[in-house]
Amino acid sequence: MRPKLELLDKPLIERILDEAFQLIRGPGVRIAPYGFDLLRSGGASIDGDVARIPEALARQALATVPQEFFLYDRRGDPAVHYGGDDVHFDPGSSCLNILDAETQQARPAQSCDLVRLVQVAEMLPQFSAQSTAMVCNDVPAEIGDWYRLLLVLWHSEKPVVTGAFSASSLHTLLELLALESGGAEALRQKPRAVFDVCPSPPLNWSEFASQNMIDLARAGVPAEIVSMPLAGATAPVTLLGSIVQHAAECISGITIHQLACPGAPMVWGGAPAIFDMRTGTTPMGAIETAMLDLGCAQVGKHLGLPTHAYLVAGDGKLVDAQAAMESGISAVLGALAGINMVSGAGMLDFLACHSIEKLVIDAEAIASAQRLLQGIEPRTESLAVAMFAQTGLRGDFLKLKETRALFRGEQHFPSAVIDRGAPSLDGSAPDILRRARNRADELVAAYRRPEISPDREQAMLAFAHHQSRTAGLEALPGIDRCRSQTD
Amino acid sequence: MQQPMFSAMRQSIIDGLPATATSLAQQALSLGMAPLDAINNGFVPGMEAVGDQFAKAQMFLPDMMASAEAMRGAMAVLEVELQRQGTERPMAGIVVLGTTKGDIHEIGKQLVGTLLSANGFRVYDLGADVPGEKFAAKALELSADIVGVSALLTTTMRNQKTVIEALEKAGLRPQIKVMVGGAPVTRRWAEEIGADGYAKDAMSAVALARRLMEGKAQSASAAVLL
Ligand code: B12
Numbered sequence: 001m002r003p004k005l006e007l008l009d010k011p012l013i014e015r016i017l018d019e020a021f022q023l024i025r026g027p028g029v030r031i032a033p034y035g036f037d038l039l040r041s042g043g044a045s046i047d048g049d050v051a052r053i054p055e056a057l058a059r060q061a062l063a064t065v066p067q068e069f070f071l072y073d074r075r076g077d078p079a080v081h082y083g084g085d086d087v088h089f090d091p092g093s094s095c096l097n098i099l100d101a102e103t104q105q106a107r108p109a110q111s112c113d114l115v116r117l118v119q120v121a122e123m124l125p126q127f128s129a130q131s132t133a134m135v136c137n138d139v140p141a142e143i144g145d146w147y148r149l150l151l152v153l154w155h156s157e158k159p160v161v162t163g164a165f166s167a168s169s170l171h172t173l174l175e176l177l178a179l180e181s182g183g184a185e186a187l188r189q190k191p192r193a194v195f196d197v198c199p200s201p202p203l204n205w206s207e208f209a210s211q212n213m214i215d216l217a218r219a220g221v222p223a224e225i226v227s228m229p230l231a232g233a234t235a236p237v238t239l240l241g242s243i244v245q246h247a248a249e250c251i252s253g254i255t256i257h258q259l260a261c262p263g264a265p266m267v268w269g270g271a272p273a274i275f276d277m278r279t280g281t282t283p284m285g286a287i288e289t290a291m292l293d294l295g296c297a298q299v300g301k302h303l304g305l306p307t308h309a310y311l312v313a314g315d316g317k318l319v320d321a322q323a324a325m326e327s328g329i330s331a332v333l334g335a336l337a338g339i340n341m342v343s344g345a346g347m348l349d350f351l352a353c354h355s356i357e358k359l360v361i362d363a364e365a366i367a368s369a370q371r372l373l374q375g376i377e378p379r380t381e382s383l384a385v386a387m388f389a390q391t392g393l394r395g396d397f398l399k400l401k402e403t404r405a406l407f408r409g410e411q412h413f414p415s416a417v418i419d420r421g422a423p424s425l426d427g428s429a430p431d432i433l434r435r436a437r438n439r440a441d442e443l444v445a446a447y448r449r450p451e452i453s454p455d456r457e458q459a460m461l462a463f464a465h466h467q468s469r470t471a472g473l474e475a476l477p478g479i480d481r482c483r484s485q486t487d
Numbered sequence: 488m489q490q491p492m493f494s495a496m497r498q499s500i501i502d503g504l505p506a507t508a509t510s511l512a513q514q515a516l517s518l519g520m521a522p523l524d525a526i527n528n529g530f531v532p533g534m535e536a537v538g539d540q541f542a543k544a545q546m547f548l549p550d551m552m553a554s555a556e557a558m559r560g561a562m563a564v565l566e567v568e569l570q571r572q573g574t575e576r577p578m579a580g581i582v583v584l585g586t587t588k589g590d591i592h593e594i595g596k597q598l599v600g601t602l603l604s605a606n607g608f609r610v611y612d613l614g615a616d617v618p619g620e621k622f623a624a625k626a627l628e629l630s631a632d633i634v635g636v637s638a639l640l641t642t643t644m645r646n647q648k649t650v651i652e653a654l655e656k657a658g659l660r661p662q663i664k665v666m667v668g669g670a671p672v673t674r675r676w677a678e679e680i681g682a683d684g685y686a687k688d689a690m691s692a693v694a695l696a697r698r699l700m701e702g703k704a705q706s707a708s709a710a711v712l713l
Contacts, residue, residue: 096641096670096671108641135640135641135642137641141641141642141643141644141645142642144641144642145642165589165640165642166589166642200591200593206591208591230594232548232549233594234594275548277547277548277549278544278547278548279688280548280595280598280688280689350670352670352671
């Protein structure tokens with residue numbers, strides 16, 4: 001039996017959906033002019049910048065969304081399955097700062113930090129996808145958006161969770177992906193990336209978000225709605241009220257998206273959070289935030305849609321016990337909820353800061369969560385009696401052939417990040433930060449850059465050079481060698 | 488008569504009761520109390536207590552919002568009387584706020600705006616995705632003292648500089664203080680772009696705005712002396 005956690009019962013989900021359909025009908029949803037024609041053509045009415053979406057139209061859109069799809073790796077093999085109860089993890093996206101490995105102080109992220117993070121995530125099987133994890137401060141801000149994707153594609157062959165920062169930059173990102181995939185059609189057939197798109201809470205599909213949704217649908221590249229009700233600030237204070245708002249934002253987004261291209265792949269995703277009433281912050285590590293994520297995802301699952309959530313991230317500023325506790329709890333919860341893509345590992349400080357050491361530690365929490373998902377399964381015909389028949393009461397199970405044959409399946413072996421050694425008598429055992437740093441060093445040392453076919457590599461380089469020169473950048477940091485790089 | 492009245496006023500702000508605060512303001516006027524007395528000895532001490540308790544985590548943001556609402560209620564009544572008497576409301580300063588162009592994050596900036604107005608500043612919020620020229624035009628129109636610019640994206644942070652340039656271009660920079668904030672913003676960045684101050688959260692934004700106003704007052708009196 002696979003363990004599973006659900007926070008809502010069926011009648012409650014029906015009430016949530018019923019109110020979500022009410023909300024998109026009235027007060028309606030704010031939408032940018034870019035989407036007016038589509039929505040009108042579907043039968044929605046538009047008054048000023050507010051669209052009122054009839055339930056029938058929304059239901060029709062929900063019926064055309066694919067219930068599952070794959071993201072592909074560089075070799076063209078399906079690597080991430082969005083759908084059912086499959087669970088995948090990727091590092092958090094787009095941080096501002098990195099916790100420096102030496103000083104453990106936050107500083108603006110640079111290209112080589114992103115390269116190192118990608119290398120580490122590439123080597124860790126816990127991450128089925130990469131993310132465009134950092135905006136690099138050593139490249140001009142106007143190209144910072146797509147430059148992240150370039151570095152990830154350059155150094156990884158895993159699928160990528162990404163996103164554009166503006167309506168126009170989406171097309172640069174898509175162009176780059178198409179070059180890497182061998183054309184826009186190849187990208188549509190075997191998408192390598194999924195794009196996060198955030199509506200503004202409450203119920204506002206801004207210019208940027210409307211346009212991203214529509215253009216992604218037309219390009220056939222999966223869109224991941226990252227709806228972000230902040231309970232008590234930009235959404236109702238009750239968890240259920242925020243879950244209703246999340247559903248209404250997702251359903252209205254799906255309506256626009258499916259009107260633009262019925263059958264285009266999309267994800268019911270989110271990064272909801274409570275709004276902390278003492279500090280005015282958006283804690284990602286709060287238990288209620290995780291409860292919101294689980295509730296929102298369950299509504300999406302009820303509709304049969306692929307799901308996403310933001311978990312395994314924390315709010316402290318250091319890689320400490322708080323960070324490990326927040327990530328450990330939410331990795332387990334996300335896995336038990338069967339959320340298809342769980343983003344956030346490695347992040348601190350309300351998604352503002354990444355730490356590669358934390359990413360490595362989070363990978364251990366994720367591995368434990370993945371082990372948990374395998375549940376407790378019978379592996380022998382007799383559960384215990386047959387083994388006792390061999391050992392009697394001697395207790396020497398270590399000698400049994402069953403032990404040797406089965407222990408690997410029963411036990412997950414954490415890396416040296418997790419200390420299970422004998423106690424050190426002189427108190428000199430390295431702390432978790434040191435162990436994590438060593439592990440990251442080892443992974444980077446073992447990393448080899450996956451090959452790209454020379455013609456595509458050339459095309460990507462030509463594109464990058466052309467785009468960056470217009471922004472006044474001559475070299476390509478992170479591609480032209482980083483200090484610790486091994487390729 | 489005055490002392491119990493003042494403490495009732497103070498309490499109405501702490502408890503966040505707009506109807507009570509409004510009716511206390513009306514009572515005070517009908518009893519012939521000077522509006523500035525009611526403000527300075529009744530309502531403002533209430534808001535100060537709220538700030539203190541918030542800082543000690545004894546009050547929460549929704550409480551603070553209710554207090555700000557109560558303050559607005561009382562001020563609406565008292566301001567009419569002030570105007571009638573030809574006196575000015577003791578206003579802390581005029582602030583134009585907004586989020587930079589290309590950026591749709593607003594929550595932090597709104598929080599800053601709410602706390603500033605609760606603390607006596609007159610705030611005009613331009614919203615999000617605001618180009619530099621619009622900041623300058625509004626600042627000119629309102630004779631603003633302070634322009635506050637928020638940015639939450641690495642890619643839009645540099646537009647804070649564009650706002651400063653727009654103020655310079657409009658010839659407004661000498662008389663306007665610029666403060667900046669938002670998750671990617673640091674003190675170092677503020678210095679680099681020539682802003683007058685940076686604050687990491689809404690409470691410190693109020694303190695910063697007060698400091699900037701003191702700075703303005705000093706340079707103004709220096710100018711008079713010259
Ligand atoms: C909520 C949120 C959103 C909401 C915003 C809703 C709204 N109406 O504001 C939505 C969902 C719309 C959103 C959208 C996006 N977001 Co966003 N968002 C956040 C999040 C989680 C919290 C921001 C927040 O509101 N915090 C709470 C408030 C109270 O805090 P605050 O904003 O920091 O403000 C305080 C201080 O900074 C200061 N302050 C703020 N402004 C000012 C101004 C002055 C003058 C002063 C003195 C002080 C001051 O005082 C405030 C009060 O204490 C941040 C993460 C983070 N850590 O900041 C990401 C974050 C900022 N977003 C991010 C991204 C990437 C995006 C998107 C591009 C995602 C996408 N692909 O769709 C889009 C943006 C599109 C665009 N062009 O703007 C990134 C930024 C990455 C980067 N390196 O630049 C962050 C860091 C998260 C992440 N790691 O991905 N987002």
